[in-house]
Amino acid sequence: SFELDEARQAESPPPWLSDRGIMAPLIVEYDRHMDEMTEQLQKYQEMMTDVRLKLEKVVEENERLHTELRQSIEKQLHTLPVISVAEDSTVEGSAIIKNLQEQVQLSEQERTQAMELWQSTAQELDRLQQFYQRTISDGRLHNAQRQQLKDQLVQFQQHSYKLQAANQKLESTNQQLLKTVTEQSAEMEELHCQLR
DSSP, X not given: OHHHHHHXXXXXXXXXXXOHHHHHHHHHHHHHHHHHHHHHHHHHHHHHHHHHHXXXXXXXXXXXXXXXXXXXXXXXXXXXXXXXXXXXXXXHHHHHHHHHHHHHHHHHHHHHHHHHHHHHHHHHHHHHHHHHHHHHHHHHHHHHHHHHHHHHXXXXXXXXXXXXXXXXXXXXXXXXXXXXHHHHHHHHHHHHHHHO
């Protein structure tokens, strides 16, 4: 009876292992999730490429504007007449100096803003690259888990087939045993009758 109990327990695996109707939706949902993750990854890669191109354009524009401003200021400095010490205190000279100082301040502010924009864009690019790396590693992990689940499913199905074959063999052996016992019982009855 102990062996029969073990055989009965082995015969009834969990339903999600033996019923393909339960396992198939899990695999389908897993595949759907992997497809969504792949689409998101492609979108992020496109966004990263766009951000990189925009960043390069901003840097080039910043360098061009900086060069133009420097050339403009240099031209203005070269066109300034040489002012003697007595004329330096005039209103016109101080206005030119004030104008140049304002241009230098504006140039410095633009440079600072461009640097801040460049830093924020670089940080965003780093964040997207980290997200991309995480997504790639998650995708690999999911693929490995998916393959492991498929392998387990195949193993469980093979084990289930083996158990079913063993169960059928055990039933046929049991039937032969019952037949033999019945025959021996009949033979013993006959021998009892003859003995009487």
